[in-house]
Amino acid sequence: MSLHGIHKRYPNGTEAVRELSLEVKAGELVVLIGPSGCGKSTVLRMINRLIEPTSGRIMLGDEDVTDVDPVRLRRRIGYVIQNVGLFPHQTVRANVATVPGLLRWPRNRTRARVDELLDLVGLDAAQFGGRYPHELSGGQRQRVGVARALAADPVVLLMDEPFSAVDPIVRARLQEEFLRLQAEVRKTIVLVTHDLDEAVRLGDRIAVLSEGGRLQQYDTPAALLGAPATPFVREFVGADRGIRRLVVTPLHRESLEPLAGDAATDLPTVPLDGSAYDALAVLLTSGRDRLVVTDDGRPVGALSRQHLLDLGRATG
Numbered sequence: 207m208s209l210h211g212i213h214k215r216y217p218n219g220t221e222a223v224r225e226l227s228l229e230v231k232a233g234e235l236v237v238l239i240g241p242s243g244c245g246k247s248t249v250l251r252m253i254n255r256l257i258e259p260t261s262g263r264i265m266l267g268d269e270d271v272t273d274v275d276p277v278r279l280r281r282r283i284g285y286v287i288q289n290v291g292l293f294p295h296q297t298v299r300a301n302v303a304t305v306p307g308l309l310r311w312p313r314n315r316t317r318a319r320v321d322e323l324l325d326l327v328g329l330d331a332a333q334f335g336g337r338y339p340h341e342l343s344g345g346q347r348q349r350v351g352v353a354r355a356l357a358a359d360p361v362v363l364l365m366d367e368p369f370s371a372v373d374p375i376v377r378a379r380l381q382e383e384f385l386r387l388q389a390e391v392r393k394t395i396v397l398v399t400h401d402l403d404e405a406v407r408l409g410d411r412i413a414v415l416s417e418g419g420r421l422q423q424y425d426t427p428a429a430l431l432g433a434p435a436t437p438f439v440r441e442f443v444g445a446d447r448g449i450r451r452l453v454v455t456p457l458h459r460e461s462l463e464p465l466a467g468d469a470a471t472d473l474p475t476v477p478l479d480g481s482a483y484d485a486l487a488v489l490l491t492s493g494r495d496r497l498v499v500t501d502d503g504r505p506v507g508a509l510s511r512q513h514l515l516d517l518g519r520a521t522g
């Protein structure tokens with residue numbers, strides 16, 4: 207999908223997006239981030255034409271979305287928003303079945319798809335399928351929202367602050383689950399957030415926008431944190447970017463310290479396929495100074511708190 211010089215001027219004269227071009231590769235998760243009012247939601251809603259661009263083109267494959275009937279377009283583009291927007295008087299199953307219903311799928315195909323999706327987002331269909339939204343927790347509602355957006359196998363998924371209405375612990379879990387889900391479905395996703403940690407954790411690439419939808423940098427999380435392209439980005443990613451960079455720093459076998467008898471102790475462990483940030487989190491929550499790194503359950507090396515903090519400094 208690609209945006210070509212899109213521009214939005216609202217009737218009151220606000221230039222929400224002056225001119226933005228962006229290419230999103232198939233199967234890639236791109237995060238739009240920037241200060242409040244910089245035009246993130248406007249960009250997202252132009253993609254599914256809840257808002258009409260004043261000028262510019264948005265291409266989905268080789269089709270210009272401004273040539274497509276907006277209602278049909280929205281059936282091909284999943285949309286997840288902050289407070290989910292589930293239909294309150296419909297059950298979980300009926301909510302997830304919304305788009306297949308509009309597309310007039312046969313009943314048994316819809317039913318199978320709904321059960322498959324509830325399973326995919328970690329909700330037991332037998333237990334939750336018949337409930338109404340008010341009978342769910344915030345995190346469960348959010349999962350139903352994601353299942354509903356994926357129901358008709360959309361080409362693109364748009365997500366506007368999808369995890370911000372839940373508390374930080376639930377949010378972290380939803381983010382984890384969502385990463386696993388995305389590894390399975392590999393959708394082209396554009397996600398808006400104002401949370402840099404979320405952007406770094408979820409994004410394949412991050413687009414940092416400043417006022418008027420101006421693109422300051424479009425890069426991988428590691429590149430963005432390691433080499434901010436403009437003073438605006440440097441300011442935006444902030445002084446603690448060394449710590450944030452740990453999120454995208456893998457635990458290389460070569461960077462571990464030798465075990466030296468640690469394996470026989472009760473030190474906390476972290477798997478080798480975790481990040482340096484996971485390791486630091488384990489240390490900080492356990493209050494220990496050292497941990498053991500495991501591969502397939504077997505100890506392969508150790509890491510000290512100091513070593514991890516040095517890693518953050520060296521890469522920041």
Ligand SMILES: Nc1ncnc2c1ncn2[C@@H]1O[C@H](COP(=O)(O)OP(=O)(O)OP(=O)(O)O)[C@@H](O)[C@H]1O
Binds near residue numbers: 216242244
């Ligand atoms: N319907 C509208 N009419 C006029 N101006 C609008 C309208 N919607 C948004 N704006 C203005 O357009 C600009 C961009 O708004 P937008 O909601 O896209 O920003 P955002 O980056 O998503 O903000 P936030 O992070 O606060 O949600 C803001 O200055 C906003 O006041």
